[in-house]
Amino acid sequence: MKTILKVKGMSCQHCVQSVTKALQGIAGVRAVSVSLERGRAEIEHNESVSPMSLKQAITDAGYEAEELSAEADEDEPRPSKAPLKIRPSLGVRERRGERSITLPIAGMSCASCVAKVEKALTSVPGVLDASVNLATARATVRVAPHVTAETLKEAVRRIGYDVPEEKPYAHIRHHEEHEAHLRRKLVVSSVLTGAIFLLMYPGMLGLRLPIADQWNYLLQLLLATPVQFWAGWQFYRGAWAAARNKTTDMNTLIAVGTTAAYGYSALLPFFNAHGHMDLYFDTSAAIITIILLGRLIEARAKGRTSEAIRKLIGLQAKTARVIRDSQARDIPVEEVQVGDLVLVRPGEKIPVDGVVIEGASAVDESMITGESLPVEKLPGDEVIGGTLNKTGSFTFRATKVGSETALAQIIRLVEEAQSAKPPIAKLADVIASYFVPPVIGIAIVTFLGWYFFGPQPALTKALLNFVAVLIIACPCALGLATPTSIMVGMGKGAEHGILIRGGDALETAHKLTTIILDKTGTLTKGRPQVTDIMTIPGVSAEQFVQLAASVEQVSEHPLGEAIVKYAQEKQLTLEEAREFAAIPGHGIRAHLNGHQVLVGNLKLMRDENVVLDGLLEHAERFSAEGKTPVFIAQDGEALGVIAIADTVKEGAREAIAALKALGLEVVMITGDNKKTAEVIARQIGIEQVFAEVLPGEKAEIVKKLQAQGKVVAMVGDGINDAPALAQADVGIAIGTGTDIAMEASDITLVGGDLRGVVTAIALSRATVRNIRQNLFWAFLYNTVLIPVAALGLLDPILAAGAMGLSSVSVVSNALRLRRFRAPLVAAT
DSSP, X not given: OEEEEEEESOOSHHHHXXXXXXXXXSTTEEEEEEEXXXXXXXXXXOTTXXXXXXXXXXXXXXXXXXXXXXXXHHHSOOOXXXXXXXXXXXXXXXXXXXXXXXXXXXXXXXXXXXXXXHHHHHTSTTXXXXXEETTTTEEEEEEOTTOOHHHHHHXXXXXXXXXXXXXXXXXHHHHHHHHHHHHHHHHHHHHHHHHHHHHHOGXXXXXXXOOOHHHHHHHHHHHHHHIIIIITHHHHHHHHHHHXXXXXXXXXXXXXXXXXXXXXXXXXXXXXXXXXXXXXXXXXXXXXXXHHHHHHHHHHHHXXXXXXXXXXXXXXXXXXXXXXXXXXXXEEGGGOOTTOXXXXXXXXXXXXXXXXXXXXXXXXXXXXXXXXXXXXXXXXXXXXXXXXXXXXXXEEEEEEOGGGSHHHHHHXXXXXXXXXXXXXXXXXXXXXXXXXXXXXXXXXXXXXXXXXXXXXXXXXXXXXHHHHHHHHTOTXXXXXHHHHHHHHHHHHHHHTTEEEOOHHHHHHHTTOOEEEEEIIIIIEEEEXXXXXXXXXXXXXXXXXXXXXXXXXXXXXXXXXXXXXXXXXXXXXXXXXXXXXXXXXXXXXXXXXXXXXXXXXXXHHHHHTTXXXXXXXXXXXXXXXXXXEEEEEEETTEEEEEEEEEEEEOTTHHHHHXXXXXXXXEEEEEOSSOHXXXXXXXXXHTOOEEEXXXXXXXXXXXXXXXXXXXXXXEEEEOSGXXXXXXXXXXXXEEETTSOHXXXXXXXXXXXXXXXXXXXXXXXXXXXXXXXXXXXXXXXXXXXXXXXXXXXXXXXXXXXXXXXXHHHHHHHHHHHHGGGGOOOSSOOOO
């Protein structure tokens, strides 16, 4: 038995998997096919299974279901392909029972802060998952429908962090303001710290200061106090917030360490009124100043990691010339409405998404798709906001504006992806969350050891080594190791037209061993084209094509459309055929100018006793080459044969060779017949082919390869590829394909160039390699230098410098990814 159910509430491929799993769990269910695009489920099952039980299973999974009749199924509209659609769900995902909220977080400074914020968010009832990114200072939270953003903000504020109000892209402006604030603090603290060093070590500059010790002490105290409590106030604020929540973080280490040095110096005269005073105002002030310097350098470097987002934002047009009341007027792009007619002149940016209704031009879409050649635009073609008009003028109708444009959604997706956290980063977060308390313990043991067993002056050495351990152990580098690499890597991917959905996909992509490529639309153009024409003597190719196209122009068959398109390209005039009749599986019959014309396959010709007149040899040759032969006959005599084939995409062969060079096994999968599939495979250099595969069997082939221990990527563009894309370890969707394919994928290639697959895998490998380098040096820094400080071999001021240097080195290493170059240059 087969039951078809309408399923409501699905909005992404995860929903599809949830519904499929729920249905497969029912005893007696033999096969399940769930379509997100059509919002329905087809279930093959035993008679013992009732439709009510199927609907109940879907309801239990959090969705709604109702039964469809067979007639209703036939009336369901079939999805069509679109040149470029980035659905909103690729940014902030929402589905029944779940949605995503992104919050800006102010006040975080290290990996311990990340762990605290994540813990606070996940403790809110209804929160399913929380991921906090230190580099972007943002939290992405998956929640149940009843959870509000205000509830999450309150949870964050309770632990001492702030959630500022945010306008679009405000985090970039906030970063610039933060950098300016740090610069002001650094300038003031540097001047004051320099004055303290002058008072403490005048001899080093050849100076003699006629100041009594007591006045020298007072001057140093006056100079050090603003450094400690103004420039360093952020550390106290962070430490107090942590203390209120019975935890510790990097701010705790800095606040305790510098306060110990400052407090010891400030109170020393009360316990040593007449003796020589060893003051350490220079230590506390220098530590804060050096840490601020490190923070400023780090902030500048982190600002460069957002370069990709800045570039994308810079693509947005500021104004648009719209036609209203029969007059063209320039208005801010924010005021453009859906349905407006927009005029674009040569050299101007296209302000919003739309469809050309008048005029023609070539448009540079490289900033969105990564493809270098300008794309010809004619009436009926889609245009993308942010792309550049090159030669002609045209008018288009706005279809998407504001946050719904492809560019706005790409920016949103890249921002979301930059906040992603691969599994390798989660290990670092776990370690960092337990890091600070043991460090404080080590610092206390160091102080006691040096105080009771160290040489004189024991208190001084114990204090300095205590401070050095606290300062050197700050886990700043650990918290920045992953997010900075992710930000640069994801941004670089966007520059190449590659949108990576999350951290898991990024990390898995570098482990791939096998790439499965769907043939139609992925390796080939997906549009049948006329490749060869053979006619009998006395019949010209133009006459032959004109006759065939005149008959086929009323046909909806893809092969007929290819013939008509070829005739239009040759600017041939078509005539009107009469008495048109389709012969299913064979071809068509019609009358033209008093003659009976047949267009179809060999079976039709034989059934109609058509004389082939030597054309059969050519037809067999075309078939052997993987092409489809179409005969045209008039009044019982064959006039010729046309070969039609789905041609291979430019660059496909180079892409296959590059994938093999990366050490990957390349497999082709198709529903076409074996002969055609093998011909295409030979052309592009693929040895392993799965042909005549039904849509539902593609996912099974992925499973079989995974069962052999292979890490599999599936590359496809069609609706029937969606289950295989979801089953694969990494699903890669071609952006010229359908929305459903992009929903099911982990990586989307905005353009249609297959060489983007090579770039995506190479970028994944480079990014993960960079993350591992950062984590290695961050862990090495802490594990090596803490014992060095505890043994008294590291001055506190040098410890502050080393701590700042570690963060800067991690961010600088991540910035090396900006030099990433695609292994292949797009075809020109």
